[in-house]
Amino acid sequence: MNQVLPNFDDYTKLEIKTLRFLHSQATRRPFLKDLQTYTGPILKATISDVFAFNGYWDVVYNEAECRIFVGAIVNKHGNNIACASHYLAIAEGTYIPKRVLRKYHFDYVSEADPAGRLSHPYFHLQHAGELPPAMAGWGITDDHLKGLLPEISEPRIFFFPISLAIMINIALREFSSEETLKFSQTNEWRGVIKENEEKILGPYYNRCSTLIQDRRTCLFDHVYIS
Numbered sequence: 001m002n003q004v005l006p007n008f009d010d011y012t013k014l015e016i017k018t019l020r021f022l023h024s025q026a027t028r029r030p031f032l033k034d035l036q037t038y039t040g041p042i043l044k045a046t047i048s049d050v051f052a053f054n055g056y057w058d059v060v061y062n063e064a065e066c067r068i069f070v071g072a073i074v075n076k077h078g079n080n081i082a083c084a085s086h087y088l089a090i091a092e093g094t095y096i097p098k099r100v101l102r103k104y105h106f107d108y109v110s111e112a113d114p115a116g117r118l119s120h121p122y123f124h125l126q127h128a129g130e131l132p133p134a135m136a137g138w139g140i141t142d143d144h145l146k147g148l149l150p151e152i153s154e155p156r157i158f159f160f161p162i163s164l165a166i167m168i169n170i171a172l173r174e175f176s177s178e179e180t181l182k183f184s185q186t187n188e189w190r191g192v193i194k195e196n197e198e199k200i201l202g203p204y205y206n207r208c209s210t211l212i213q214d215r216r217t218c219l220f221d222h223v224y225i226s
Helices: 008-025 030-044 133-137 142-148 164-174 178-184 187-213
Strands: 050-061 064-077 080-092 099-109 123-127
Touching (some): 008 164, 008 187, 064 164, 164 187, 178 187
């Protein structure tokens, strides 16, 4: 199951393509203005063995001003990906955070990752997790996170592969406004999502389908590192 992702260069090119598109839309989409501040530098950077991005935008959720945080770090091993971690979080409060309401990690751990442990699903969803340095730099502290019990790592739930585009699209739909819904339904953004579905989700679900139809094995035999 760890053979379904593109190689490191192709994967990071897709991530950067997403960020370049979002950067170009900020003049017409005010909610992307804050995100544009953080997309700019990475579009000028040279990616070698590590790709990293962190950003945010503000929303109104349950009649409260909130901030959506997104980020990714992808590490290279040879030509492939050793490990990748994307996070999505929402905090109540913007410039002065009150608490983190939700935070999730979408992780990929390969057998080439020295930190990999038995019983890890290659692709998994994890609740809470550690506080990313970027969020700490934006005023989020461990105290804001403690209600989510970040010290508990389990369960790690096997999940489909993720990318910035797919994760941001989830956030746009889950924490939506009239503006974000209009944006998520544009042909241009749907084209970004479609390309990510084809290159990130397609190979994964094709592999799942093959394994499910093979009566000699179970899908669960292949989603965990062993």
